[in-house]
Amino acid sequence: MADEKKLTILQINDTHGYLEEHWEHFFDGDHAKYIRAGGYPRIAAYIKSVREERDNQVLALDGGDTFHGTYPVIQTKGEILIPFLNDLKLDAMTAHWDFAYGPERFNQLLASLNYPMLAINVYHRDTQKLAYKPYLIKEINGIKIGVIGIAATIVDKVMPPSFSQGLYFTLGNEELPHVIAQVKEQGADFILVLSHLGYPQDLKIAQEVDGIDVLLSAHTHNRVYDPALVNGAIVIQSGCHGSFVGRLDLSIHDKKITGFNHQLTVLDESFKEDAAMKQRIKQAMLPYQEMLDTPVGTTGTDLNRNTVLESTMDNLLLQSLIHSTKADIAFSNGWRYGAPIPKGPLTENDLWNIIPVNPPVSTVQLRGEEVWDMLEENLERTFAANPYEQMGGYVKRVMGLNLYFKFENPFGQRIQELFIGDEPLMKDKVYQAVFVTSQGVPQKYGKNREKLNIKAIDALREYLKENPDARADLRGSVTAV
Numbered sequence: 001m002a003d004e005k006k007l008t009i010l011q012i013n014d015t016h017g018y019l020e021e022h023w024e025h026f027f028d029g030d031h032a033k034y035i036r037a038g039g040y041p042r043i044a045a046y047i048k049s050v051r052e053e054r055d056n057q058v059l060a061l062d063g064g065d066t067f068h069g070t071y072p073v074i075q076t077k078g079e080i081l082i083p084f085l086n087d088l089k090l091d092a093m094t095a096h097w098d099f100a101y102g103p104e105r106f107n108q109l110l111a112s113l114n115y116p117m118l119a120i121n122v123y124h125r126d127t128q129k130l131a132y133k134p135y136l137i138k139e140i141n142g143i144k145i146g147v148i149g150i151a152a153t154i155v156d157k158v159m160p161p162s163f164s165q166g167l168y169f170t171l172g173n174e175e176l177p178h179v180i181a182q183v184k185e186q187g188a189d190f191i192l193v194l195s196h197l198g199y200p201q202d203l204k205i206a207q208e209v210d211g212i213d214v215l216l217s218a219h220t221h222n223r224v225y226d227p228a229l230v231n232g233a234i235v236i237q238s239g240c241h242g243s244f245v246g247r248l249d250l251s252i253h254d255k256k257i258t259g260f261n262h263q264l265t266v267l268d269e270s271f272k273e274d275a276a277m278k279q280r281i282k283q284a285m286l287p288y289q290e291m292l293d294t295p296v297g298t299t300g301t302d303l304n305r306n307t308v309l310e311s312t313m314d315n316l317l318l319q320s321l322i323h324s325t326k327a328d329i330a331f332s333n334g335w336r337y338g339a340p341i342p343k344g345p346l347t348e349n350d351l352w353n354i355i356p357v358n359p360p361v362s363t364v365q366l367r368g369e370e371v372w373d374m375l376e377e378n379l380e381r382t383f384a385a386n387p388y389e390q391m392g393g394y395v396k397r398v399m400g401l402n403l404y405f406k407f408e409n410p411f412g413q414r415i416q417e418l419f420i421g422d423e424p425l426m427k428d429k430v431y432q433a434v435f436v437t438s439q440g441v442p443q444k445y446g447k448n449r450e451k452l453n454i455k456a457i458d459a460l461r462e463y464l465k466e467n468p469d470a471r472a473d474l475r476g477s478v479t480a481v
Helices: 038-051 069-077 079-088 103-112 178-187 198-210 275-292 313-325 349-355 368-383 456-466
Strands: 003-012 023-029 029-036 060-064 123-124 134-138 143-148 165-168 188-197 213-218 228-230 235-237 244-253 257-268 295-299 331-333 344-347 360-367 398-399 401-406 415-420 430-436 447-455 478-480
Touching: 003 038, 003 143, 003 213, 038 060, 038 079, 038 244, 038 275, 060 134, 060 143, 060 188, 069 275, 069 349, 103 178, 134 178, 143 178, 178 188, 188 198, 188 313, 198 213, 198 228, 198 235, 198 430, 213 244, 235 244, 235 257, 275 349, 295 349, 295 456, 313 331, 313 349, 313 360, 313 398, 313 430, 313 447, 313 456, 344 349, 349 456, 360 368, 368 401, 368 415, 368 430, 398 401, 447 456, 456 478
Parallel strands: 003 060, 143 188, 188 213, 213 235, 331 430, 401 478
Antiparallel strands: 003 244, 023 029, 123 165, 134 143, 228 235, 244 257, 295 344, 331 398, 360 430, 360 447, 401 415
Protein backbone atom coordinates (compact mmCIF):
# COMPACT_ATOMS: atom_id res chain seq x y z
CA MET A 1 0.00 0.00 0.00
CA ALA A 2 1.31 3.41 -0.94
CA ASP A 3 0.67 5.01 2.45
CA GLU A 4 1.56 1.95 4.53
CA LYS A 5 3.81 2.86 7.46
CA LYS A 6 6.43 0.83 9.28
CA LEU A 7 7.10 0.59 13.01
CA THR A 8 9.43 -1.68 14.97
CA ILE A 9 8.88 -2.39 18.65
CA LEU A 10 11.72 -3.77 20.77
CA GLN A 11 11.11 -5.29 24.19
CA ILE A 12 13.37 -6.19 27.08
CA ASN A 13 11.89 -7.45 30.33
CA ASP A 14 12.95 -9.09 33.58
CA THR A 15 16.65 -8.32 33.04
CA HIS A 16 17.18 -8.57 36.82
CA GLY A 17 20.40 -6.61 36.95
CA TYR A 18 22.52 -8.82 34.68
CA LEU A 19 24.97 -6.24 33.40
CA GLU A 20 27.34 -8.80 31.90
CA GLU A 21 27.17 -11.88 29.74
CA HIS A 22 26.15 -15.01 31.67
CA TRP A 23 24.99 -18.59 31.23
CA GLU A 24 21.50 -19.17 29.88
CA HIS A 25 19.52 -22.42 29.90
CA PHE A 26 17.87 -24.05 26.89
CA PHE A 27 16.35 -27.46 26.24
CA ASP A 28 17.93 -29.68 23.60
CA GLY A 29 15.70 -32.70 23.15
CA ASP A 30 15.84 -34.68 26.38
CA HIS A 31 18.59 -32.66 28.05
CA ALA A 32 19.64 -29.15 28.98
CA LYS A 33 22.25 -27.10 27.21
CA TYR A 34 23.90 -23.88 28.36
CA ILE A 35 25.18 -21.01 26.27
CA ARG A 36 26.72 -17.65 27.05
CA ALA A 37 24.25 -14.87 26.35
CA GLY A 38 22.98 -11.44 27.30
CA GLY A 39 24.62 -8.48 29.01
CA TYR A 40 23.93 -4.79 28.47
CA PRO A 41 26.75 -4.37 25.90
CA ARG A 42 25.00 -6.92 23.69
CA ILE A 43 21.55 -5.41 24.30
CA ALA A 44 22.94 -1.96 23.40
CA ALA A 45 24.61 -3.15 20.21
CA TYR A 46 21.48 -4.99 19.08
CA ILE A 47 19.12 -2.07 19.71
CA LYS A 48 21.52 0.27 17.91
CA SER A 49 21.72 -2.07 14.90
CA VAL A 50 17.92 -2.29 14.64
CA ARG A 51 17.58 1.50 14.85
CA GLU A 52 20.05 1.86 12.00
CA GLU A 53 18.32 -0.83 9.97
CA ARG A 54 14.85 0.67 10.51
CA ASP A 55 15.90 4.31 10.12
CA ASN A 56 15.02 5.03 13.76
CA GLN A 57 11.39 4.01 13.29
CA VAL A 58 11.74 2.10 16.56
CA LEU A 59 10.00 2.10 19.94
CA ALA A 60 12.14 0.41 22.66
CA LEU A 61 10.53 -0.50 26.00
CA ASP A 62 11.49 -2.15 29.28
CA GLY A 63 8.90 -4.29 31.07
CA GLY A 64 10.51 -3.97 34.51
CA ASP A 65 12.35 -6.15 37.04
CA THR A 66 15.36 -4.10 36.06
CA PHE A 67 16.90 -2.62 39.22
CA HIS A 68 17.34 -5.86 41.15
CA GLY A 69 18.89 -9.31 41.01
CA THR A 70 22.71 -9.20 41.07
CA TYR A 71 25.27 -8.23 43.70
CA PRO A 72 26.51 -4.90 42.26
CA VAL A 73 22.99 -3.74 41.46
CA ILE A 74 21.69 -4.50 44.95
CA GLN A 75 24.80 -3.10 46.68
CA THR A 76 24.31 0.23 44.87
CA LYS A 77 20.50 0.07 45.18
CA GLY A 78 20.28 0.23 41.41
CA GLU A 79 22.67 3.14 40.87
CA ILE A 80 25.24 1.17 38.88
CA LEU A 81 22.68 0.58 36.11
CA ILE A 82 21.73 4.20 35.43
CA PRO A 83 24.39 5.19 32.83
CA PHE A 84 23.95 1.96 30.90
CA LEU A 85 20.17 2.18 30.85
CA ASN A 86 20.37 5.77 29.68
CA ASP A 87 22.69 4.70 26.87
CA LEU A 88 19.96 2.40 25.56
CA LYS A 89 17.73 5.45 24.94
CA LEU A 90 14.58 3.55 25.85
CA ASP A 91 11.14 5.12 25.60
CA ALA A 92 9.54 3.90 28.86
CA MET A 93 9.46 1.24 31.56
CA THR A 94 7.13 -0.24 34.14
CA ALA A 95 8.08 -2.04 37.34
CA HIS A 96 7.96 -4.79 39.98
CA TRP A 97 11.14 -5.73 41.90
CA ASP A 98 12.28 -2.20 41.08
CA PHE A 99 10.44 -1.20 44.29
CA ALA A 100 12.76 -3.44 46.36
CA TYR A 101 14.58 -0.51 47.98
CA GLY A 102 11.33 1.31 48.71
CA PRO A 103 9.35 3.78 46.58
CA GLU A 104 11.46 6.74 47.67
CA ARG A 105 14.66 5.13 46.40
CA PHE A 106 12.96 4.00 43.20
CA ASN A 107 11.86 7.58 42.57
CA GLN A 108 15.45 8.75 43.01
CA LEU A 109 16.56 6.27 40.37
CA LEU A 110 13.78 7.36 38.04
CA ALA A 111 14.85 10.99 38.40
CA SER A 112 18.19 9.99 36.84
CA LEU A 113 16.68 8.08 33.92
CA ASN A 114 16.11 9.70 30.54
CA TYR A 115 12.76 7.91 30.05
CA PRO A 116 9.63 7.64 32.22
CA MET A 117 8.10 5.01 34.46
CA LEU A 118 4.48 4.32 33.45
CA ALA A 119 1.71 2.82 35.61
CA ILE A 120 -2.06 3.28 35.62
CA ASN A 121 -2.42 1.14 38.76
CA VAL A 122 -0.09 2.59 41.43
CA TYR A 123 -1.62 5.11 43.83
CA HIS A 124 -0.54 7.22 46.80
CA ARG A 125 -2.34 5.88 49.87
CA ASP A 126 -2.92 9.32 51.37
CA THR A 127 -4.21 11.17 48.30
CA GLN A 128 -5.56 8.30 46.16
CA LYS A 129 -3.76 9.94 43.21
CA LEU A 130 -1.62 8.15 40.67
CA ALA A 131 2.01 7.87 41.74
CA TYR A 132 3.39 7.71 38.18
CA LYS A 133 2.61 8.94 34.74
CA PRO A 134 -0.01 6.56 33.31
CA TYR A 135 0.94 6.81 29.64
CA LEU A 136 2.88 8.65 27.00
CA ILE A 137 2.08 9.46 23.40
CA LYS A 138 5.00 9.24 21.01
CA GLU A 139 4.96 9.93 17.28
CA ILE A 140 7.16 7.74 15.08
CA ASN A 141 6.97 7.80 11.28
CA GLY A 142 3.71 9.70 11.47
CA ILE A 143 2.13 7.17 13.84
CA LYS A 144 0.97 8.45 17.22
CA ILE A 145 1.54 5.60 19.67
CA GLY A 146 -0.12 5.59 23.07
CA VAL A 147 2.04 3.60 25.49
CA ILE A 148 0.13 2.64 28.66
CA GLY A 149 1.94 1.12 31.66
CA ILE A 150 0.69 -1.44 34.17
CA ALA A 151 3.01 -2.28 37.08
CA ALA A 152 3.00 -5.59 38.94
CA THR A 153 -0.14 -5.75 41.07
CA ILE A 154 1.48 -8.04 43.68
CA VAL A 155 3.92 -5.48 45.09
CA ASP A 156 1.68 -4.62 48.07
CA LYS A 157 0.18 -8.10 48.37
CA VAL A 158 2.96 -10.68 48.61
CA MET A 159 6.18 -8.63 48.69
CA PRO A 160 7.77 -7.22 51.89
CA PRO A 161 5.82 -4.16 53.19
CA SER A 162 8.76 -1.79 52.59
CA PHE A 163 8.36 -2.25 48.83
CA SER A 164 5.02 -0.44 48.80
CA GLN A 165 5.39 2.07 51.64
CA GLY A 166 2.84 4.82 51.04
CA LEU A 167 1.48 3.18 47.90
CA TYR A 168 -1.21 0.72 46.89
CA PHE A 169 -1.52 -1.29 43.68
CA THR A 170 -4.59 -2.34 41.74
CA LEU A 171 -4.82 -4.85 38.91
CA GLY A 172 -5.31 -2.12 36.33
CA ASN A 173 -8.07 -3.91 34.45
CA GLU A 174 -10.73 -1.45 35.60
CA GLU A 175 -8.62 1.60 34.76
CA LEU A 176 -7.40 0.38 31.37
CA PRO A 177 -10.55 0.94 29.23
CA HIS A 178 -10.85 4.53 30.49
CA VAL A 179 -7.16 5.24 29.87
CA ILE A 180 -7.38 3.80 26.35
CA ALA A 181 -10.31 6.11 25.63
CA GLN A 182 -8.42 9.08 27.06
CA VAL A 183 -5.30 8.33 25.02
CA LYS A 184 -7.35 7.99 21.84
CA GLU A 185 -9.08 11.29 22.56
CA GLN A 186 -5.61 12.84 22.63
CA GLY A 187 -4.94 11.61 19.12
CA ALA A 188 -3.25 8.25 19.55
CA ASP A 189 -3.53 6.08 16.45
CA PHE A 190 -2.20 2.96 18.07
CA ILE A 191 -2.45 1.51 21.61
CA LEU A 192 0.42 -0.39 23.21
CA VAL A 193 0.15 -1.75 26.75
CA LEU A 194 3.40 -2.26 28.66
CA SER A 195 2.50 -4.65 31.48
CA HIS A 196 4.18 -6.49 34.34
CA LEU A 197 1.15 -8.51 35.41
CA GLY A 198 2.38 -11.83 33.99
CA TYR A 199 1.59 -13.74 30.81
CA PRO A 200 -1.64 -15.48 31.94
CA GLN A 201 -2.95 -12.23 33.44
CA ASP A 202 -2.05 -10.26 30.32
CA LEU A 203 -3.83 -12.70 28.03
CA LYS A 204 -6.94 -12.32 30.20
CA ILE A 205 -6.78 -8.52 30.26
CA ALA A 206 -6.31 -8.45 26.47
CA GLN A 207 -9.38 -10.64 26.10
CA GLU A 208 -11.48 -8.42 28.36
CA VAL A 209 -10.39 -4.97 27.18
CA ASP A 210 -11.03 -3.79 23.64
CA GLY A 211 -8.77 -1.45 21.73
CA ILE A 212 -5.29 -2.87 22.48
CA ASP A 213 -3.09 -3.23 19.41
CA VAL A 214 0.05 -4.63 21.07
CA LEU A 215 0.60 -5.88 24.61
CA LEU A 216 4.15 -6.35 25.90
CA SER A 217 3.96 -8.77 28.82
CA ALA A 218 6.53 -9.37 31.58
CA HIS A 219 6.99 -10.98 35.02
CA THR A 220 6.59 -14.70 34.20
CA HIS A 221 9.80 -15.04 32.11
CA ASN A 222 7.97 -16.59 29.16
CA ARG A 223 9.95 -17.02 25.98
CA VAL A 224 7.24 -16.28 23.43
CA TYR A 225 8.45 -17.38 19.99
CA ASP A 226 5.00 -17.06 18.39
CA PRO A 227 2.81 -14.13 19.50
CA ALA A 228 -0.64 -14.77 20.93
CA LEU A 229 -3.42 -13.00 19.02
CA VAL A 230 -6.13 -12.06 21.52
CA ASN A 231 -9.13 -9.84 20.79
CA GLY A 232 -7.18 -7.94 18.13
CA ALA A 233 -4.05 -7.57 20.29
CA ILE A 234 -0.62 -9.01 19.53
CA VAL A 235 0.81 -10.28 22.83
CA ILE A 236 4.48 -11.10 23.37
CA GLN A 237 6.92 -11.64 26.23
CA SER A 238 10.68 -11.89 25.85
CA GLY A 239 12.36 -14.22 28.31
CA CYS A 240 14.53 -12.88 31.12
CA HIS A 241 18.00 -11.89 32.38
CA GLY A 242 18.63 -9.72 29.31
CA SER A 243 19.36 -12.85 27.26
CA PHE A 244 16.60 -11.97 24.79
CA VAL A 245 15.10 -9.03 22.94
CA GLY A 246 11.62 -9.29 21.48
CA ARG A 247 11.31 -7.67 18.06
CA LEU A 248 7.98 -6.87 16.45
CA ASP A 249 8.00 -5.32 12.96
CA LEU A 250 4.62 -3.83 12.09
CA SER A 251 2.99 -2.59 8.91
CA ILE A 252 0.25 -0.04 9.62
CA HIS A 253 -2.33 1.41 7.24
CA ASP A 254 -5.15 3.74 8.21
CA LYS A 255 -4.39 3.24 11.92
CA LYS A 256 -4.69 -0.56 11.58
CA ILE A 257 -2.00 -3.24 11.70
CA THR A 258 -1.99 -4.85 8.25
CA GLY A 259 0.93 -7.19 8.85
CA PHE A 260 3.58 -8.10 11.37
CA ASN A 261 6.70 -10.16 11.82
CA HIS A 262 7.93 -11.23 15.25
CA GLN A 263 11.28 -12.59 16.36
CA LEU A 264 12.43 -13.56 19.84
CA THR A 265 16.10 -12.77 19.44
CA VAL A 266 18.50 -14.84 21.56
CA LEU A 267 21.46 -12.59 22.31
CA ASP A 268 24.09 -15.33 22.13
CA GLU A 269 27.77 -14.97 21.26
CA SER A 270 26.95 -14.53 17.57
CA PHE A 271 25.79 -10.99 18.42
CA LYS A 272 28.47 -8.38 18.89
CA GLU A 273 28.82 -6.34 22.06
CA ASP A 274 29.13 -2.58 22.31
CA ALA A 275 32.85 -2.33 23.07
CA ALA A 276 32.70 1.05 24.81
CA MET A 277 29.86 -0.02 27.11
CA LYS A 278 31.61 -3.32 27.86
CA GLN A 279 34.71 -1.44 28.98
CA ARG A 280 32.67 0.95 31.15
CA ILE A 281 30.85 -1.94 32.80
CA LYS A 282 34.18 -3.63 33.45
CA GLN A 283 35.34 -0.47 35.20
CA ALA A 284 32.10 -0.22 37.20
CA MET A 285 32.52 -3.84 38.31
CA LEU A 286 36.13 -3.43 39.47
CA PRO A 287 35.29 -2.76 43.16
CA TYR A 288 33.40 -6.07 43.32
CA GLN A 289 35.22 -8.32 40.86
CA GLU A 290 37.90 -9.86 43.09
CA MET A 291 35.39 -10.81 45.75
CA LEU A 292 32.86 -12.13 43.24
CA ASP A 293 35.51 -14.29 41.53
CA THR A 294 36.49 -16.03 44.81
CA PRO A 295 36.02 -19.83 44.55
CA VAL A 296 33.62 -21.34 47.11
CA GLY A 297 33.25 -24.95 46.01
CA THR A 298 31.85 -27.12 43.26
CA THR A 299 28.42 -28.25 42.19
CA GLY A 300 27.92 -31.67 40.66
CA THR A 301 24.44 -30.60 39.55
CA ASP A 302 23.40 -28.00 37.01
CA LEU A 303 21.69 -25.32 39.11
CA ASN A 304 18.51 -23.94 37.57
CA ARG A 305 15.48 -22.03 38.72
CA ASN A 306 13.28 -22.32 35.62
CA THR A 307 11.10 -25.25 36.70
CA VAL A 308 7.74 -24.70 38.36
CA LEU A 309 7.44 -27.39 41.06
CA GLU A 310 11.01 -27.78 42.30
CA SER A 311 14.44 -26.48 41.30
CA THR A 312 18.00 -27.62 41.75
CA MET A 313 19.19 -24.09 42.54
CA ASP A 314 16.80 -23.80 45.47
CA ASN A 315 17.55 -27.34 46.60
CA LEU A 316 21.16 -26.24 47.17
CA LEU A 317 19.90 -23.28 49.19
CA LEU A 318 17.48 -25.40 51.23
CA GLN A 319 20.13 -28.04 51.89
CA SER A 320 22.35 -25.31 53.34
CA LEU A 321 19.51 -24.01 55.55
CA ILE A 322 18.81 -27.43 57.04
CA HIS A 323 22.55 -28.02 57.43
CA SER A 324 22.82 -24.79 59.45
CA THR A 325 19.85 -25.43 61.74
CA LYS A 326 19.01 -29.17 61.73
CA ALA A 327 15.38 -28.14 61.21
CA ASP A 328 12.76 -30.68 60.14
CA ILE A 329 11.69 -28.77 57.05
CA ALA A 330 12.88 -25.81 54.99
CA PHE A 331 11.09 -23.23 52.85
CA SER A 332 12.05 -20.49 50.43
CA ASN A 333 10.11 -18.52 47.87
CA GLY A 334 9.55 -19.77 44.32
CA TRP A 335 11.69 -17.04 42.77
CA ARG A 336 12.07 -17.02 39.01
CA TYR A 337 15.15 -14.83 38.73
CA GLY A 338 18.67 -16.21 38.96
CA ALA A 339 20.54 -17.19 35.79
CA PRO A 340 21.55 -20.87 35.63
CA ILE A 341 24.88 -22.21 36.89
CA PRO A 342 26.21 -25.26 34.99
CA LYS A 343 27.85 -27.95 37.08
CA GLY A 344 31.46 -27.24 37.94
CA PRO A 345 33.26 -24.62 40.03
CA LEU A 346 31.21 -22.16 42.08
CA THR A 347 32.21 -18.60 42.93
CA GLU A 348 30.92 -15.96 45.31
CA ASN A 349 29.15 -14.41 42.33
CA ASP A 350 27.14 -17.60 41.87
CA LEU A 351 25.99 -17.52 45.49
CA TRP A 352 24.85 -13.91 45.20
CA ASN A 353 22.98 -14.74 42.00
CA ILE A 354 21.14 -17.50 43.87
CA ILE A 355 19.93 -15.17 46.64
CA PRO A 356 21.10 -11.59 46.02
CA VAL A 357 19.16 -10.05 48.91
CA ASN A 358 21.12 -12.26 51.36
CA PRO A 359 18.37 -12.35 54.01
CA PRO A 360 18.89 -13.71 57.52
CA VAL A 361 18.18 -17.37 58.11
CA SER A 362 15.09 -17.66 60.32
CA THR A 363 13.38 -20.43 62.23
CA VAL A 364 9.73 -20.85 63.17
CA GLN A 365 7.53 -23.47 64.77
CA LEU A 366 4.68 -24.59 62.52
CA ARG A 367 1.80 -26.87 63.38
CA GLY A 368 1.11 -29.49 60.74
CA GLU A 369 -2.21 -27.82 59.95
CA GLU A 370 -0.38 -24.56 59.23
CA VAL A 371 2.05 -26.32 56.88
CA TRP A 372 -0.92 -27.79 55.01
CA ASP A 373 -2.79 -24.47 54.83
CA MET A 374 0.31 -22.52 53.77
CA LEU A 375 1.01 -24.92 50.92
CA GLU A 376 -2.63 -24.92 49.80
CA GLU A 377 -2.49 -21.12 49.70
CA ASN A 378 0.74 -21.22 47.72
CA LEU A 379 -0.65 -23.69 45.20
CA GLU A 380 -3.67 -21.43 44.69
CA ARG A 381 -1.47 -18.39 44.15
CA THR A 382 0.50 -20.35 41.57
CA PHE A 383 -2.25 -22.24 39.74
CA ALA A 384 -5.52 -20.33 40.36
CA ALA A 385 -8.00 -20.96 37.56
CA ASN A 386 -8.59 -17.21 37.37
CA PRO A 387 -5.23 -15.73 36.26
CA TYR A 388 -5.97 -12.53 38.18
CA GLU A 389 -5.69 -14.56 41.40
CA GLN A 390 -2.24 -15.90 40.55
CA MET A 391 0.07 -13.90 42.78
CA GLY A 392 3.58 -15.18 42.99
CA GLY A 393 6.44 -16.91 41.29
CA TYR A 394 6.71 -20.67 41.07
CA VAL A 395 5.63 -23.16 43.75
CA LYS A 396 7.20 -22.47 47.15
CA ARG A 397 10.52 -24.31 47.41
CA VAL A 398 10.47 -27.00 50.10
CA MET A 399 12.73 -29.64 51.62
CA GLY A 400 12.09 -32.28 54.25
CA LEU A 401 8.59 -32.95 52.99
CA ASN A 402 6.86 -34.60 50.05
CA LEU A 403 3.72 -33.05 48.63
CA TYR A 404 1.42 -34.76 46.13
CA PHE A 405 -1.26 -32.55 44.57
CA LYS A 406 -3.70 -32.08 41.71
CA PHE A 407 -3.44 -28.97 39.53
CA GLU A 408 -7.07 -29.11 38.49
CA ASN A 409 -8.67 -29.19 41.92
CA PRO A 410 -10.15 -26.03 43.49
CA PHE A 411 -8.53 -24.01 46.24
CA GLY A 412 -8.27 -25.95 49.49
CA GLN A 413 -8.58 -29.33 47.81
CA ARG A 414 -5.37 -29.69 45.80
CA ILE A 415 -3.17 -31.53 48.31
CA GLN A 416 -3.71 -35.29 48.13
CA GLU A 417 -0.89 -36.51 50.38
CA LEU A 418 1.69 -34.70 52.50
CA PHE A 419 4.61 -36.33 54.29
CA ILE A 420 7.17 -34.85 56.66
CA GLY A 421 10.20 -37.06 56.24
CA ASP A 422 8.91 -40.63 56.03
CA GLU A 423 5.77 -40.01 58.09
CA PRO A 424 2.39 -38.62 57.05
CA LEU A 425 1.95 -35.05 58.25
CA MET A 426 0.22 -34.83 61.62
CA LYS A 427 -1.93 -31.71 61.76
CA ASP A 428 -1.56 -31.26 65.53
CA LYS A 429 2.19 -31.86 65.63
CA VAL A 430 4.62 -28.92 65.83
CA TYR A 431 7.49 -28.95 63.33
CA GLN A 432 10.68 -26.93 63.45
CA ALA A 433 11.07 -25.06 60.16
CA VAL A 434 13.84 -22.93 58.69
CA PHE A 435 13.20 -20.33 56.02
CA VAL A 436 14.39 -17.15 54.34
CA THR A 437 12.27 -14.01 53.76
CA SER A 438 8.63 -13.45 54.59
CA GLN A 439 7.82 -15.04 51.24
CA GLY A 440 9.29 -18.32 52.49
CA VAL A 441 6.93 -18.48 55.49
CA PRO A 442 4.42 -15.60 55.56
CA GLN A 443 4.10 -13.73 58.86
CA LYS A 444 0.66 -15.12 59.64
CA TYR A 445 1.96 -18.68 59.99
CA GLY A 446 3.77 -20.15 62.98
CA LYS A 447 5.06 -19.15 66.39
CA ASN A 448 8.40 -18.35 67.99
CA ARG A 449 9.97 -16.79 64.90
CA GLU A 450 13.65 -16.15 65.33
CA LYS A 451 16.17 -14.51 63.01
CA LEU A 452 19.45 -16.32 63.48
CA ASN A 453 22.90 -14.78 63.50
CA ILE A 454 23.63 -16.17 60.06
CA LYS A 455 22.60 -15.04 56.61
CA ALA A 456 21.74 -17.10 53.56
CA ILE A 457 25.09 -16.58 51.81
CA ASP A 458 26.94 -17.62 54.99
CA ALA A 459 24.84 -20.79 55.17
CA LEU A 460 25.68 -21.60 51.55
CA ARG A 461 29.39 -20.99 52.14
CA GLU A 462 29.45 -23.21 55.23
CA TYR A 463 27.56 -25.97 53.45
CA LEU A 464 29.93 -25.90 50.47
CA LYS A 465 32.96 -25.88 52.77
CA GLU A 466 31.80 -29.15 54.31
CA ASN A 467 30.45 -30.50 51.01
CA PRO A 468 33.01 -29.30 48.44
CA ASP A 469 31.48 -31.43 45.67
CA ALA A 470 27.86 -30.67 46.48
CA ARG A 471 24.92 -32.06 44.58
CA ALA A 472 21.42 -30.62 44.58
CA ASP A 473 19.42 -33.04 42.48
CA LEU A 474 15.67 -32.91 42.12
CA ARG A 475 14.02 -34.99 44.86
CA GLY A 476 10.39 -35.06 43.77
CA SER A 477 9.51 -32.91 46.80
CA VAL A 478 6.46 -31.51 45.00
CA THR A 479 4.73 -33.87 42.58
CA ALA A 480 1.61 -33.39 40.47
CA VAL A 481 -0.52 -36.55 40.42
